[in-house]
Amino acid sequence: PGEGPLAGRHVLVTAGPTWEPIDPVRYIANRSSGKQGFAIAAAAARAGARVTLVAGPVHLATPPGVNRIDVESALDMAEAVKRALPADIGVMVAAVADWRPVSVAGQKLKKRGSAPPALLLTENPDILATVASRPDRPPLLIGFAAETNDVIKYAKDKRKRKGADWIIANDVSGDVMGGDANAVHIVRGEDVISLPEMPKEEVAHLLVERMIDVFAS
Ligand code: C5P
Numbered sequence: 001p002g003e004g005p006l007a008g009r010h011v012l013v014t015a016g017p018t019w020e021p022i023d024p025v026r027y028i029a030n031r032s033s034g035k036q037g038f039a040i041a042a043a044a045a046r047a048g049a050r051v052t053l054v055a056g057p058v059h060l061a062t063p064p065g066v067n068r069i070d071v072e073s074a075l076d077m078a079e080a081v082k083r084a085l086p087a088d089i090g091v092m093v094a095a096v097a098d099w100r101p102v103s104v105a106g107q108k109l110k111k112r113g114s115a116p117p118a119l120l121l122t123e124n125p126d127i128l129a130t131v132a133s134r135p136d137r138p139p140l141l142i143g144f145a146a147e148t149n150d151v152i153k154y155a156k157d158k159r160k161r162k163g164a165d166w167i168i169a170n171d172v173s174g175d176v177m178g179g180d181a182n183a184v185h186i187v188r189g190e191d192v193i194s195l196p197e198m199p200k201e202e203v204a205h206l207l208v209e210r211m212i213d214v215f216a217s
Contacts, residue, residue, distance in 0.1 A: 004048020005212040011044040012087035012138065013037055014094035014127065016056030018074045022119065023105035027072075030095050031177040034058030036144075037093030039204035041066045044089075047208050052084045056094055074100060074124035081127055089211055090138035092128040092164075095146065095177075100124055132163030140214050142166045142207075145187075148173040155187040168207065186210060 015037020019027040034055060041053040042063030051066045054077055062068045069084070071077045074096045099121035109117055128143045143164040145155045148171065155169035169185040176182055183197035186207070195206060 002048070004046070005216065006044060006047040006049035006208075009049045009088040009215065010086070011041075011049040011051045011089045011091065011211075012054070012081065012084050013041045013044070013051065013091045014054045014056075014077060014081060014096075015041065016058040016060075017095050018056045018077055018097045018124075019072045020097045020100035020124075021073065021104045022101050023107065023109045025108050028097060028099075028101070028119075029057075030097065032056070032058075032095035033178040034060050035178075035180065036182060036200045036203065037091070038063060039200045040091055040093060040207060043201070043204040043208040044091075044211070047212060049089075052087070054080045054084060054094070073097075074127070078125050078127050078130065081131060085131070085134070085138070086136040087138045088215070089140045089142070090128075090131055091142045091207075092131070093144050094127070096127055097124055126162065128164060129162040137163075140165055140211060142168060142211075145169045146172040146176070152185055152187060152192060155185065156189075159187055159189070166210075 016034035017030045017032040019029050021027045038060050041051050045051045045065040053066050053068045069080045071080050102120040102122045141164050145158050145167050147154050151169040151171050155167040159167040167187045181197050182200050182203050184195050186193040
């Protein structure tokens, strides 16, 4: 810290999946590996930023110089993000679960020999949209959009709907989730930069270069 183009800047990154508890031993999860978000945190730290990484449950080492806060559920992630603000740049990469069980059983649910239990779900808060509407909103706020079709169209919608400055759109119809490579489009309004498929570390490096541009100008 102290040197590099992002020296003196605080970068807040969310990464990984969330786990939504059903009972003490069961949860709902998704296939996010956290690799892209961790790579962005690492690249921002290399650029000299102070980095807070709010991470869902993943099997990844903490990048050098990064302050990592581990969380499990979307509600915990929302709380950790709120506590980590203010930040100069927010990069919401986490694959936050859209829904969580309405109630968490205090004891392990039992097979009763009758009908299986019905899971009643409720919507999780949208962390990106919530951060976007706060008075301490980071001056540069970036979201991700994982889609299987019409990625740029949905990303443009999402950018407006959630109040983000940029949306990084990626096509997850292949093995992006959990894989080591990613092909993304940086959607900044009508201006779209499309990058070819490359390692997630390289995507992270190029994204951080674009972030540096914003603070250099
Ligand atoms: O709506 P969708 O899940 O596709 O939006 C993806 C973007 O919104 C990502 O940046 C993700 O981290 C963020 N998000 C969030 N909180 C949610 C859902 C998504 O911050 N509950």
